[in-house]
Amino acid sequence: MRLALFGGTFDPVHEGHLTLAREARRQFELDRVLFIPNHRPPHKQSGAQASYEDRYRMVELAVAAEAGFEASRLEEAEGRSYTIETLLKVRTTLGSEDRLFFLIGADAYAEVGTWYRWREVLLLTEFIVVTRPGFAIAEIEGATAHRLETLALEVSSTEIRRRLRGGEMPRELPAAVARYIIGRRLYESDRRLA
Numbered sequence: 611m612r613l614a615l616f617g618g619t620f621d622p623v624h625e626g627h628l629t630l631a632r633e634a635r636r637q638f639e640l641d642r643v644l645f646i647p648n649h650r651p652p653h654k655q656s657g658a659q660a661s662y663e664d665r666y667r668m669v670e671l672a673v674a675a676e677a678g679f680e681a682s683r684l685e686e687a688e689g690r691s692y693t694i695e696t697l698l699k700v701r702t703t704l705g706s707e708d709r710l711f712f713l714i715g716a717d718a719y720a721e722v723g724t725w726y727r728w729r730e731v732l733l734l735t736e737f738i739v740v741t742r743p744g745f746a747i748a749e750i751e752g753a754t755a756h757r758l759e760t761l762a763l764e765v766s767s768t769e770i771r772r773r774l775r776g777g778e779m780p781r782e783l784p785a786a787v788a789r790y791i792i793g794r795r796l797y798e799s800d801r802r803l804a
Contacts, residue, residue: 612639614711614738615700617646617685617693619767620665621658622791623672625782626765628679634713634738634758635678643713644682644700645669648691659771660796662686671786694727697734709736711756716741719755720748771797 673679685691
């Protein structure tokens with residue numbers, strides 16, 4: 611089996627995330643992609659705007675119709691989410707012939723050397739590094755990195771939240787996610803500034 615982990619804040623999940631995962635699944639013949647909302651990622655100082663439960667539910671809705679995509683609660687714990695701990699949990703469920711991939715942006719991949727127990731991380735997974743044509747991937751000794759060039763949607767969760775606060779419903783949101791946001795009245799105001 612070929613399994614990829616796709617972690618992120620997903621605040622909110624959007625079509626850009628889904629497009630990247632679809633392309634990774636196609637190019638690397640992945641059997642499954644686990645979308646893993648972080649509870650408290652160690653590299654982000656400010657927390658997510660939506661609660662963990664809301665972010666998990668949005669991911670669940672976004673991937674429901676996608677064969678091979680699953681929402682995962684692997685990083686649900688209250689403390690900080692460390693990649694090494696997630697990888698160790700997943701590795702115990704896999705056979706020796708199974709391949710484990712970690713889907714990551716080129717900018718985050720360049721910082722792998724700063725991660726908690728990063729040398730162990732390199733032994734547990736292969737990276738699928740998302741980049742744009744012409745951009746170099748950082749050289750990290752001991753890492754197995756595969757390049758995924760993409761022309762994915764030029765959208766970010768930050769921009770989507772800004773547009774939602776302005777009363778706009780961005781087309782980059784999956785329909786089920788947009789309905790959930792409306793129903794729960796998420797992102798109507800920036801809570802961190804309130």
